[in-house]
Each structure stands twice: as structure tokens, then as C-alpha cells.
Amino acid sequence: MPAVDATRARLLEAAGDIFARDGYRAARVRDICAAAGANLAAVNYHFGGKLPLYRAVFAHGFACAALSAADRATSGTPAARLTAWVDDFVHRVLADGKPAWVGKLMAREMNDPTAVLDELVATHIRPHFTALESAVRALLPAADDASVRRGASSVVAQCVFYLHSRAIIARLHPGWRFSPDEVGRIAAHVARFSLAGLAAMAKVAKS
Amino acid sequence: MPAVDATRARLLEAAGDIFARDGYRAARVRDICAAAGANLAAVNYHFGGKLPLYRAVFAHGFACAALSAADRATSGTPAARLTAWVDDFVHRVLADGKPAWVGKLMAREMNDPTAVLDELVATHIRPHFTALESAVRALLPAADDASVRRGASSVVAQCVFYLHSRAIIARLHPGWRFSPDEVGRIAAHVARFSLAGLAAMAKVAKS
Amino acid sequence: MPAVDATRARLLEAAGDIFARDGYRAARVRDICAAAGANLAAVNYHFGGKLPLYRAVFAHGFACAALSAADRATSGTPAARLTAWVDDFVHRVLADGKPAWVGKLMAREMNDPTAVLDELVATHIRPHFTALESAVRALLPAADDASVRRGASSVVAQCVFYLHSRAIIARLHPGWRFSPDEVGRIAAHVARFSLAGLAAMAKVAKS
Amino acid sequence: MPAVDATRARLLEAAGDIFARDGYRAARVRDICAAAGANLAAVNYHFGGKLPLYRAVFAHGFACAALSAADRATSGTPAARLTAWVDDFVHRVLADGKPAWVGKLMAREMNDPTAVLDELVATHIRPHFTALESAVRALLPAADDASVRRGASSVVAQCVFYLHSRAIIARLHPGWRFSPDEVGRIAAHVARFSLAGLAAMAKVAKS
DNA sequence: AATGAATGAGCCTTCATTCAT
DNA sequence: GATGAATGAAGGCTCATTCAT
Numbered sequence: 001m002p003a004v005d006a007t008r009a010r011l012l013e014a015a016g017d018i019f020a021r022d023g024y025r026a027a028r029v030r031d032i033c034a035a036a037g038a039n040l041a042a043v044n045y046h047f048g049g050k051l052p053l054y055r056a057v058f059a060h061g062f063a064c065a066a067l068s069a070a071d072r073a074t075s076g077t078p079a080a081r082l083t084a085w086v087d088d089f090v091h092r093v094l095a096d097g098k099p100a101w102v103g104k105l106m107a108r109e110m111n112d113p114t115a116v117l118d119e120l121v122a123t124h125i126r127p128h129f130t131a132l133e134s135a136v137r138a139l140l141p142a143a144d145d146a147s148v149r150r151g152a153s154s155v156v157a158q159c160v161f162y163l164h165s166r167a168i169i170a171r172l173h174p175g176w177r178f179s180p181d182e183v184g185r186i187a188a189h190v191a192r193f194s195l196a197g198l199a200a201m202a203k204v205a206k207s
Numbered sequence: 208m209p210a211v212d213a214t215r216a217r218l219l220e221a222a223g224d225i226f227a228r229d230g231y232r233a234a235r236v237r238d239i240c241a242a243a244g245a246n247l248a249a250v251n252y253h254f255g256g257k258l259p260l261y262r263a264v265f266a267h268g269f270a271c272a273a274l275s276a277a278d279r280a281t282s283g284t285p286a287a288r289l290t291a292w293v294d295d296f297v298h299r300v301l302a303d304g305k306p307a308w309v310g311k312l313m314a315r316e317m318n319d320p321t322a323v324l325d326e327l328v329a330t331h332i333r334p335h336f337t338a339l340e341s342a343v344r345a346l347l348p349a350a351d352d353a354s355v356r357r358g359a360s361s362v363v364a365q366c367v368f369y370l371h372s373r374a375i376i377a378r379l380h381p382g383w384r385f386s387p388d389e390v391g392r393i394a395a396h397v398a399r400f401s402l403a404g405l406a407a408m409a410k411v412a413k414s
Numbered sequence: 415m416p417a418v419d420a421t422r423a424r425l426l427e428a429a430g431d432i433f434a435r436d437g438y439r440a441a442r443v444r445d446i447c448a449a450a451g452a453n454l455a456a457v458n459y460h461f462g463g464k465l466p467l468y469r470a471v472f473a474h475g476f477a478c479a480a481l482s483a484a485d486r487a488t489s490g491t492p493a494a495r496l497t498a499w500v501d502d503f504v505h506r507v508l509a510d511g512k513p514a515w516v517g518k519l520m521a522r523e524m525n526d527p528t529a530v531l532d533e534l535v536a537t538h539i540r541p542h543f544t545a546l547e548s549a550v551r552a553l554l555p556a557a558d559d560a561s562v563r564r565g566a567s568s569v570v571a572q573c574v575f576y577l578h579s580r581a582i583i584a585r586l587h588p589g590w591r592f593s594p595d596e597v598g599r600i601a602a603h604v605a606r607f608s609l610a611g612l613a614a615m616a617k618v619a620k621s
Numbered sequence: 622m623p624a625v626d627a628t629r630a631r632l633l634e635a636a637g638d639i640f641a642r643d644g645y646r647a648a649r650v651r652d653i654c655a656a657a658g659a660n661l662a663a664v665n666y667h668f669g670g671k672l673p674l675y676r677a678v679f680a681h682g683f684a685c686a687a688l689s690a691a692d693r694a695t696s697g698t699p700a701a702r703l704t705a706w707v708d709d710f711v712h713r714v715l716a717d718g719k720p721a722w723v724g725k726l727m728a729r730e731m732n733d734p735t736a737v738l739d740e741l742v743a744t745h746i747r748p749h750f751t752a753l754e755s756a757v758r759a760l761l762p763a764a765d766d767a768s769v770r771r772g773a774s775s776v777v778a779q780c781v782f783y784l785h786s787r788a789i790i791a792r793l794h795p796g797w798r799f800s801p802d803e804v805g806r807i808a809a810h811v812a813r814f815s816l817a818g819l820a821a822m823a824k825v826a827k828s
Numbered sequence: 829a830a831t832g833a834a835t836g837a838g839c840c841t842t843c844a845t846t847c848a849t
Numbered sequence: 850g851a852t853g854a855a856t857g858a859a860g861g862c863t864c865a866t867t868c869a870t
Contacts, residue, residue: 007830023319025232029865039831044866111318112230113374121378129379149380150396154365156372161364164371167320171328172336173356189357189408196407197400204399214855236840246856251841253854421851437733439646443844453852458845525732526644527788535792543793563794564810571782572775578785579777581734585742586750587770603771603822610821611814618813628834650861660835665862667833 010036020101061102078138083191089159090187217243227308268309285345290398296366297394365397424450434515475516492552497605503573504601572604631657641722682723699759704812710780711808779811
């Protein structure tokens with residue numbers, strides 16, 4: 001592709017940052033254009049409006065992030081698959097990498113669901129969650145669907161916690177830094193904690 | 208005459224609903240006043256502006272909700288205290304009672320922190336969280352602060368999950384209804400799951 | 415009269431101050447009522463509105479100020495009458511006494527003439543100015559009306575200058591204080607300056 | 622294309638008229654935009670708000686008016702310089718030319734000083750007044766600063782009188798028209814009157 | 829292909845005024 | 850006689866969007 005789409009790409013990156021920081025509503029196309037070094041009308045020219053841009057940002061973000069192969073958790077023992085799933089998710093949630101705004105945007109979508117969320121659930125979230133549920137189900141041989149749901153929820157909850165509650169965490173524990181090492185420790189902790197929790201569930205269900 | 212503050216009270220209730228539904232920015236004072244059956248200038252007259260109203264809504268919401276005696280978790284064995292804490296929090300998060308919007312507002316504040324959040328952390332959240340942390344610390348005799356932090360986070364995470372992720376839950380599990388019975392089951396689940404997880408942490412720390 | 419009109423009187427005083435300071439438009443009835451220690455609705459109750467209050471303030475102000483007998487300049491030689499007139503006017507303009515706001519209000523009315531100004535011209539200003547003109551005419555025996563008008567204008571101009579231009583004066587000469595002594599010096603200066611100017615006019619007209 | 626700033630220029634001209642007529646506060650951007658044939662948001666787009674527009678109006682007004690060469694009064698005898706200064710100022714004050722609103726705006730600023738006035742004093746008024754003061758000082762060889770100040774004030778006063786008091790003049794002397802001829806006569810009168818007054822001051826100071 | 833000028837809808841706020849008590 | 854609650858009109862400003870170039 002020629003440099004034609006250079007502005008478009010810069011716009012996409014800038015929009016991701018600003019949408020993640022300010023939310024859809026509070027974000028101003030002015031700021032996005034300015035941050036992208038583009039004209040004020042560029043957003044409308046390239047995307048046709050603020051909302052189309054928002055959709056494009058999600059598409060772009062997930063296209064970049066979803067490549068990280070959540071599928072590696074499809075083989076091995078259930079415990080290993082769960083551990084791998086947790087490790088992958090926690091790292092993604094706490095990553096500071098390029099598409100750092102993908103997670104923040106997701107968190108925002110959850111509070112202000114738009115039509116975009118439905119698409120995301122269908123294309124990315126449901127498959128991802130199903131992979132976890134299959135591992136949980138294998139770890140709870142005698143459990144009914146509701147128990148599996150609750151068990152899987154407890155696992156997911158511990159991962160997304162660091163996404164939704166970061167504002168609270170920053171205020172309660174100002175010193176808590178999420179270095180790569182700490183992220184690893186958190187992932188290991190969540191996996192261990194969850195496996196023990198699920199084991200307790202299995203014991204109860206059996207009895 | 209109690210009719211003196213009738214408009215003020217209606218305004219407060221309406222504002223809670225609408226702020227919870229639309230967020231601070233997107234909420235329009237027009238709608239709030241209309242919903243309260245009051246004049247457009249009423250919010251400025253009674254509260255002095257949109258932001259003061261927002262603060263008042265939080266104060267009102269917490270004043271109503273905080274009465275539910277979080278203090279019953281201050282006595283008994285650590286396990287009992289943690290169980291009581293979880294039960295209280297899960298019920299509060301999943302309650303459909305009067306101040307149903309308090310939770311939603313909190314969730315919004317976490318994604319879009321304003322100055323209000325700092326006050327809330329200081330007055331309500333930190334004390335609440337400290338109570339949990341003390342129970343967790345008692346359950347992890349040999350653990351360092353970081354471990355206690357991660358352990359407590361896992362417990363909180365499972366409670367607030369049903370607050371932040373309800374949009375996702377509704378899409379992934381459309382049939383999941385949070386009846387009083389189900390809320391009870393969830394609370395029991397989270398407590399058991401967490402105690403097992405913490406026990407596993409204790410074992411590792413000891414070894 | 416009973417204390418019934420105590421509020422009314424306080425309102426009048428406060429309104430004078432605030433109208434003089436902020437102008438009719440920018441002045442807020444809130445501030446006036448607050449300054450008078452009265453209710454917000456007191457202005458409407460006692461005067462029937464903001465504009466009626468404004469008129470009442472003028473009436474009150476001139477009733478207090480006009481007593482100072484501008485008429486003492488009606489006897490004596492023309493030069494003495496002019497000197498007395500100037501002395502009276504300069505003192506009134508630069509006075510810091512009770513009805514200090516009367517002058518400022520007049521200055522405001524001149525820039526933003528309302529119906530009030532027409533009344534004032536008829537009842538106070540025209541008689542006052544006519545007294546001056548008669549002295550000037552006596553000093554310019556051979557002059558036509560236009561010359562008298564210009565001469566009288568030059569005299570008045572020097573007096574009102576300290577009213578209209580005080581903002582400029584304060585910025586150009588920050589140290590210039592209008593103590594009673596200085597006010598006396600200014601009055602003397604204006605009279606002497608004017609008499610010399612008029613004498614020069616008389617000489618030209620004669621030739 | 623010069624059409625680029627056409628709206629901006631029309632806005633400036635319309636704003637000058639309306640600000641002069643109604644004052645800063647009472648003037649409505651609506652009216653200004655309507656008078657300029659522009660959209661309601663045009664003033665915000667081109668100037669960034671009402672106050673910035675107000676400043677721009679002053680800058681524009683003085684840029685147009687200040688070209689009239691106040692500098693011709695810098696050479697010649699003191700009397701000639703004073704005469705030239707007065708002639709220039711009187712003509713400017715009583716001009717009906719293009720920037721007719723400049724004077725009215727100045728008069729308003731004097732009664733309701735804003736931050737704009739400070740800038741104006743520094744950039745235009747002080748230099749202008751200093752030129753006069755130097756001529757007056759030359760005419761009062763033995764006088765102290767206070768006397769020079771009072772003398773210069775008497776001269777300025779006669780010029781600005783026709784600015785501030787036009788509402789009164791129109792009511793006291795309805796027939797007084799300020800034709801070019803009459804303006805010339807007034808200028809000559811003020812100069813002669815002032816030179817005589819200053820001569821009288823010089824005589825007193827000497828004695 | 830891309831821009832800068834211009835638009836119009838909508839929002840929060842201020843403020844004088846009114847009304848029931 | 851006097852007040853506090855409530856009203857409605859109006860104003861300035863923001864911002865996404867459009868249009869001519």
C-alpha cells in the first residue's frame with residue numbers, strides 16, 4: 001500500500017489512545033486529529049464520522065491483539081490449559097504494549113454497551129470464554145452448568161479485576177507497580193488460587 | 208412541611224437513575240429535571256450545578272446503602288469474617304433494591320475517575336477493603352504484604368465481577384437470572400472458592 | 415415612621431453602592447439583597463422590580479445630594495459666581511461622602527442613557543447648567559450663543575473629567591490622591607484656568 | 622482569495638457597532654453574528670469567545686484610528702504642539718468616520734474598566750497623554766509636577782467632554798450639530814481657551 | 829486527495845421574577 | 850408583612866459535521 005493510508009493509520013492509533021483515555025463521548029475529534037497531525041475534517045473524510053471511527057478502532061485493535069494465540073490453551077491437561085489461559089489473559093490485561101488501549105476500551109464498552117459490544121462478543125469474547133469454560137468443565141467432572149458458570153466466572157473475574165479496578169487499586173495501593181515480574185507473579189497466583197478453588201468445588205459437588 | 212424537600216429528593220432519585228444509565232457527561236440535566244417533574248433550573252437552584260448534584264447523588268446513595276451493616280464482619284474466626292464480608296458485598300452488588308444505581312455509578316466512576324472517586328475511596332472504600340484485608344492476613348499467617356494484596360484482590364475481584372461485567376454476562380449467558388436464591392449461591396460459592404484459594408496460598412507460603 | 419421601612423432603606427443604600435460599582439445590567443439583585451441583609455424577593459416586594467429600584471435609587475441619591483445648595487452661586491460678580499459654581503461641582507464630583515455613588519451612577523447613565531436620564535436632565539441637570547451658563551454669558555458680553563455654549567462646556571468639562579476619567583487617571587497617575595486639600599486645589603485651579611480662558615474668549619469676540 | 626477573512630472582517634465591524642451601542646455585557650453575540658450575516662458559532666470559531674472578540678475589536682479600532690498621525694504634534698513651539706494635539710484629538714473624538722465606535726467603546730471602558738483598559742493605557746493612551754504633558758510642561762516653566770498634571774487634565778477634559786457627555790449635550794442643546802465646521806471651531810476654541818488658562822497658571826506660578 | 833471555513837444543534841448556567849405559605 | 854421554593858427565558862459556549870475549493 002502506498003503512503004496514502006498513512007494519515008488513516010495515524011488517525012487510528014491516535015483515536016485508540018484518546019478513546020481509551022477519555023471514553024467515546026468525552027473524546028474530541030479535534031484532539032484525535034491534532035494528535036494524528038491531521039486536518040480537523042480528516043476523521044469524517046476517512047471514516048465518515050466519529051462512530052465509524054470508533055468501530056474501526058476496535059477492529060484495528062483486536063486485529064493486532066487477537067493474534068497472540070489464545071489457542072495455545074487448547075492442548076494439555078485441564079489444569080495446564082487453565083494455567084495457560086490465565087497467563088495469557090492476565091498478560092494481555094496488564095500489558096503496556098502497543099495496543100494497550102484495547103483493554104481499556106473493552107472495559108469502557110462494558111459499562112456503556114453499544115452495538116459494537118455485540119459484535120465483539122460474537123467474534124472474540126465468546127470463543128475466548130468458551131475455551132476457559134471447557135477447561136473448567138474438565139476440572140469439575142460432576143458439576144452442573146450453573147456451577148461451571150460460577151467457577152469460570154471466578155477465574156475470569158480475577159483477570160479482569162486489574163482492568164476495571166485499576167483506578168481503585170491506584171488509590172488503595174499507590175505503590176503497586178505492574179512490572180513484567182509482578183504481572184508474572186499475578187498470573188501464577190490467579191492460576192494457583194483458581195485451581196484450588198475449583199478443586200474445592202469439585203470436592204463439594206462430589207459429596 | 209416535608210414538602211419542602213420533595214423536589215430535592217425527587218431530583219436526587221432521578222439523577223441517580225440517569226447518571227447510572229448514561230454516565231456523568233452524557234446525562235442531561237434536562238432529562239433529570241424532566242424525570243423529577245421539576246424545572247430546568249431546579250438542579251442549579253437546589254444543588255448549584257451538575258457536578259454538585261453528582262456528588263450529592265453519591266452521598267445519598269452511600270448513605271442509603273452503607274446502613275446495611277458491613278460491620279457484622281468484624282468478629283468471629285477469619286474464615287467466618289471473610290464469608291460474612293463476601294456475603295455482604297455480593298448481595299450489595301447484585302441487589303435490585305432501591306439504590307440499584309449505586310453500583311452502576313461506582314462502576315462508572317472506576318472507568319472515568321473524577322475527584323468524587325478520591326473522596327469515596329477515603330470515606331467508604333478504603334475502610335471496607337481494609338476489613339477484608341485484615342481477614343485475609345489472618346488467613347495467610349506467613350505471607351508478605353504483596354501476597355496479602357493479591358489474595359484480597361482475588362476475593363474482591365469475584366464480587367465486583369458481577370458489577371462490571373454484567374453486560375458481557377448478559378450476552379454470554381442470556382438465561383442467567385440473579386434471583387435472591389442465585390445471589391445466595393454465588394455468595395456461598397465465592398466464599399468457598401476464596402477460602403480454598405487462600406488455603407492454597409498459605410500452604411505455598413509455608414513450604 | 416416605624417421600622418417598617420428599615421429594610422427598604424437598607425436596600426436603597428446597598429443598591430446605590432452596587433449599581434454604582436457594577437452598573438445596572440451587571441448588578442445582581444441577589445447581591446443587593448444580600449448586602450442589605452434582606453430576602454431575595456425583597457426588591458420585588460418593596461420596589462416591584464429591578465428597574466423601579468434603579469429609579470428609586472436615583473431619586474434617593476439626588477434627594478440627599480441636591481440639598482447642598484448649588485444656588486449659593488446666584489449672587490455676586492460673575493467671576494465669583496463661576497468660582498462658587500466650580501467649587502461646588504468639583505467638590506461634589508470628587509466627594510467620598512455618603513452618597514458617593516451618585517456621581518458614579520450619573521456617569522453610567524451618560525453612557526447608557528435610559529428614560530431616567532431625561533427626568534434627571536429636566537429636574538436637576540438643566541437648572542444646574544443654566545446657572546453656570548448665566549455666569550459665563552455675563553463674562554462674555556459680546557458673544558453669541560454658540561460661543562457661550564462652548565465656553566460653558568469647557569468649564570463643565572474640567573469638572574466632570576474627574577468623574578468619567580478616574581479609571582484612566584488611576585492608571586496614568588497611580589499616586590494622585592484626592593485628599594480634601596487636593597480637591598480644593600483642583601477647584602481653585604479649574605476656576606482660575608476657566609476665568610483666564612473665558613477672558614481670552616471675550617477679547618477675541620470683542621476684536 | 623481575500624474572501625477568506627471576509628466573515629471575520631464583517632464580524633469585527635458589526636461587533637464594533639454593537640459593543641459601542643450596548644456595551645460589553647449587554648451586547649449579544651447573536652446580534653453581532655446576525656448583523657455580520659454569520660452563524661451563531663462564528664464568533665467562537667474566529668475569535669474563541671466573546672471577550673477575545675472584544676479585544677480584537679479594540680485592536681482593530683485603534684489600528685484604523687491611530688494612523689491619523691498623532692505625531693505631527695511633536696515639533697514646533699509648545700503652543701503650536703498643544704494646538705495641533707488638541708486639534709487632532711477633538712477631531713478624532715467628534716469624527717463620524719468609519720471607526721465611529723472607537724470613541725464610544727473607550728468611553729465605556731472608562732466606566733467599566735476591564736483588563737483591556739490596562740493594555741490600552743500602556744499601548745496607546747499613555748504615549749498620547751505624555752505628548753500633551755510635554756507641551757504643557759514647556760508652557761509652565763516654573764511649575765511642579767502636580768500643576769502640570771492639573772493643567773494637562775484641563776486640556777484633555779475639554780476634548781473628552783464631547784465623548785462622555787454627548788447624551789447630556791443632546792438633551793441640553795438639541796440643536797447643537799457637530800458639522801466639520803463646528804468641530805473645527807471647537808478645536809480652535811479649546812486650544813485658545815487652554816493656552817490662556819495655562820498662561821494664567823504660568824503667571825501665578827512665577828509670582 | 830485533502831483542507832479550512834462555516835454551520836447548527838444542544839447543553840449548562842445565570843438571573844429576574846413569581847407564587848404559595 | 851415577608852419569605853423560601855420554584856420558574857422560564859435567554860445567553861455563551863462546545864463540538865461533530867458539512868461544503869466549497
